[in-house]
Amino acid sequence: MPDAPGPVAAGGGRTAVAAGYPVCYDRASMATSVHSTAVVYPNVQLGDGVTVGEYVVLGTPPRGASPGEHATVIGADSVIRSHTVIYAGNIIGAGFQSGHATLLREFNHIGDQVSIGSHTVIEHHVEIGDGVRIHSGAFIPEYSLLEPEAWVGPHVTFTNTLHPLCPRAKDCLRGPRVRRGAKIGANATLLPDLEVGEMALVGAAAVVVQDVPARMVVVGNPARVVRSIDLLTCPYGLMDSPYNVTSER
Ligand SMILES: CC(C)(COP(=O)(O)OP(=O)(O)OC[C@H]1O[C@@H](n2cnc3c(N)ncnc32)[C@H](O)[C@@H]1OP(=O)(O)O)[C@@H](O)C(=O)NCCC(=O)NCCS
Numbered sequence: 001m002p003d004a005p006g007p008v009a010a011g012g013g014r015t016a017v018a019a020g021y022p023v024c025y026d027r028a029s030m031a032t033s034v035h036s037t038a039v040v041y042p043n044v045q046l047g048d049g050v051t052v053g054e055y056v057v058l059g060t061p062p063r064g065a066s067p068g069e070h071a072t073v074i075g076a077d078s079v080i081r082s083h084t085v086i087y088a089g090n091i092i093g094a095g096f097q098s099g100h101a102t103l104l105r106e107f108n109h110i111g112d113q114v115s116i117g118s119h120t121v122i123e124h125h126v127e128i129g130d131g132v133r134i135h136s137g138a139f140i141p142e143y144s145l146l147e148p149e150a151w152v153g154p155h156v157t158f159t160n161t162l163h164p165l166c167p168r169a170k171d172c173l174r175g176p177r178v179r180r181g182a183k184i185g186a187n188a189t190l191l192p193d194l195e196v197g198e199m200a201l202v203g204a205a206a207v208v209v210q211d212v213p214a215r216m217v218v219v220g221n222p223a224r225v226v227r228s229i230d231l232l233t234c235p236y237g238l239m240d241s242p243y244n245v246t247s248e249r
Pocket of ligand 1: 153154184185186187201202203204205206217218219220226227232233
């Protein structure tokens, strides 16, 4: 049952919110604002300047945990848009942005300046580096890794079980590892336990079944390497090479 019925302001530039659960929580002080319709469970720590929108739920205990058992940390200047649900145990850096109705299950580590779009689902134990951007409607299952500056397009699906419902499936969950700066085009599907190399580019709707070498473009089902990103050209003549900024005209 809830302990403290209201918010508790803590020092250190952070606000420890210990609202009774699951009550609506009304707070507007300094630059941090939590909409009156938001539900904030105990042990949620909001940095300065965080904005929490309508009907957001923060710190939902995962199954088997009690409210407040696991800390939830959301860094300074984050914007949590309406209907987002963030489970307990997420440790999120500064400048985080969620779209509307984004879902983050428990125990994810998320760096600074990360953006996760509307209706995207992040399962648990996902590692997301600084500057990662994930578009709308994506699905990122447990044990996936996105290194800094990776980019994921709309409706992309990562997978983590090669043989669904195998009796040992839960013992071998392994999500994809998307290395630094790699980009995944719209509607692509990534099979489990593979690596998309640094700065690689996965074409729209590709089905990636094996590792993608760094800086390579892959397309199709099954996805095959078609060229290096260094050989892509801009069809609009804005620059010689979209991924070589020194070639800008
Ligand atoms: C893969 C991609 C980067 C290729 O870019 P490009 O400048 O069109 O490159 P190319 O013209 O050299 O295309 C290479 C070949 O792959 C084919 N191809 C391009 N994209 C493809 C795709 N997604 N699926 C299958 N084949 C594709 C092209 O038809 C071409 O075939 P060809 O050599 O037989 O003519 C681009 O098509 C793509 O899919 N970008 C991602 C778009 C996206 O999802 N954006 C999200 C924004 S919200």
